[in-house]
Amino acid sequence: MAAESLQTETPDGKGYPRGLAGNDVPVDARIVGICDAFDAMTSTRPYRRGMPVEKALSIIEENAGRQFDASFSKIFINMGRAGKLDPVVAHSDEGIPLRECLQCGPVIVLKRKHQHGDKVYCPACTGEYSLVSQGNSISIAPTGATGTPKQLEPEADTELIARLVRDSARALLAG
Template sequence: RKPERLTELEYEVIKTHPDIGMRMLAGHPLASLVKDTIRLHHERPDGQGYPMRLSGESIPEVARMVAICDAFDAMTSHRPYRQGMHRDKALGILSAEKGAQFDTRFADIFIALGQAGHLDHIMGHSDDGIPLQSCPMCGPTLVLRKDQLAGEKIYCRNCAGEFELKQGDQCLVATPTGHQGRPADLEPDVDSELIQRTVIASVEAMPAMALLATSSSQLRSH
């Protein structure tokens, strides 16, 4: 949320978020499916990442893939201090950082998908058919869920601004009310339905042997 560059101390605090994420998932029955992704998605092929300064092939494939997706999403999303980048500029940065910040093989695949337009329906969307909207007061993204209806209120987690959802031509539009949310309104709003759909789709896409191995591991741990 800070509009200017982070200090060195602030950046060190930011770098603790992979371990915090792991602690948040501790005990979850599906944690083993995503532990490498959560803890290691900021590692870099050149060894300059965090938290373990892994390099090259020692970084799990899934973490190398998610590192690219995470960076692309960050570059193309709005922030309090800047507008999101155009797709082609973000893809150019991915290309320039191949072999250093990003895995070359996976970056080439991702860039090809982007150049072919296969990422356009994902960019700037919080879910299929739901474009992201930005807070006009301070810039960050306002996320809408599929189950939300016209008349409901949503809130900017940065400036606490309140918005009423109104029906537009093709989708709901967040319209400022001029009010601010209470602390309870600003609590994280978990999209359980989206999480459930994502988990189901991921499990259905897993090879049968990998799914069996994961299930066996969970049974042994209990």
């Protein structure tokens, strides 16, 4: 898929790996490039807090046409300023906010399939957490253990991806 390997290409041709410019950058890569940059700017990392949505949107706006596709940037910015991105900022899925590691701060991703007692791990310090059901919500509790390399391997959320593809296809066919 072009989006995976070419999302770092830019309209001005200064991206990588190939230095493609303008419409030579595949459409899906142009869209994913904006989304990935927005996620990187608004997500908390071990070394910094995520920035506010408006600041990230302003950066995309300032770099539209150079780093980001101008037309897709405009659509994305309008969506963000209309609040349509709020449900995804700091969430791993709709209605499932990211959790912070109590030791070092980076985010811990919860998936819709997770249940009470499941183990999740901090990708930075490798701390292990157990999921605890509390009514309609789930919290995390440190176990004191650390994850093994196998437990720390990223795992695609195939249920979320399938739902996104299905919903996108419906929207495209309806419009």
